[in-house]
Amino acid sequence: MARAPGRGGLAPAGLWRRMPPAVFPPLFGLIGLGLAWRRAEGRFALPEGWAAAAAEMLLGAAGLLFAFALVAWAAKPLRRPGVLAEELRILPGQAGVMAMSLSLMLMAAVLAPHAPGPARGILVAGLAMHLLLAGLLAAVLAALPAEARRPGPVFHLAFVGPIIGGLAAAPLGLAGLGAVLLWASAVAAVLVWALSAAGLARRPVPPPLRPLLAIHLAPASVLGSVALLQGEDGLAGVLGWLSAAILAVLAARLRWLVAAGFSPLWGAFTFPLAATAGFWLALGGAWTTPGGLVLVAATLAIPPIVLRVLRGWADGTLAARTNAATA
Secondary structure (H helix, E strand, C coil), X not given: CCEEEECCEEEECCCCCCCCHHHHHHHHXXXXXXXXXXXXXXXXXXXXXXXHHHHHHHHHHHHHHHHHHHHHHHHHHHHCCCHHHHHCCCHHHHHHHHHHHHHXXXXXXXXXXXXXXHHHHHHHHHHHHHHHHHHHHHHHHHCCCHHHHCCXXXXXXXXXXXXXXXXXXXXXXXXXXXXXXXXXHHHHHHHHHHHHHHHHHHCCCCHHHHHHHHHHHHHHHHHHHHHHHXXXXXXXXHHHHHHHHHHXXXXXXXXXXCCCCCCHHHHHHHHHHHHHHHHHHHHCHHHHHHHHHHHHHHXXXXXXXXXXXXXXXXXXXXXXXXXXXXX
């Protein structure tokens, strides 16, 4: 029987047996970019309906790509359930698997204006999936050496990630759920920021892992967007300035962040950038122009990253570069 390389040696060849979860962070960002363009409608002197049409076309394409990737990845645990724990032992797998369930919740926000019923079902399914995956990650981390459990930006995806559900909760008439997600996620975000800062003070980040630091921007922006939806305008204003401060630090250290050159971990840049653009456009007023500038930057940066990562999936190099588990 034909064999294909996999973790721990050779593994049986077969469709999607080593599908890399690293495809999900850039797809997560692509969906976020579509939602940011939806926010741009009416904010600028664009032809009527242009921003909305661009947003819906982008969201449609991103949704189809995500659905295909989700089916492809699901083939792995269906073949061998233990593969999931293996994915969660390494950073690219942790980021990818968490971005997968977050993308499912984000699709509920995409569908909310068009199909509220299905959107509610997707929101519940995505939130349940994410909580299960976060619990499994905690169990996997508990069994790893202390060095491998060091808090970092990926913890935001796992333990602050449920806030993504808040983007759909209020529009779907689930304001109570949105409030719970907002305040619980805010506490989790503060803890992860604090623990990560303490870790950075003790040990520098190796160049290949530096792009993951961009994830620290996402909680401020998403929490701010959900705060607006929940009517917490004061909190949203504070989070606007916090997101601006984090983005300014990241921009100032951009050359340092990308010193190792392009890698699949550049997917970590995509959603935080899109989420910040959408949040600032939602704030409006003095935030509109900066939000538009970030939206332009996100539009120029995210599609090339998505294409490079998808190309790596297609030619088989992405699985090897991210040490994806084999079913």
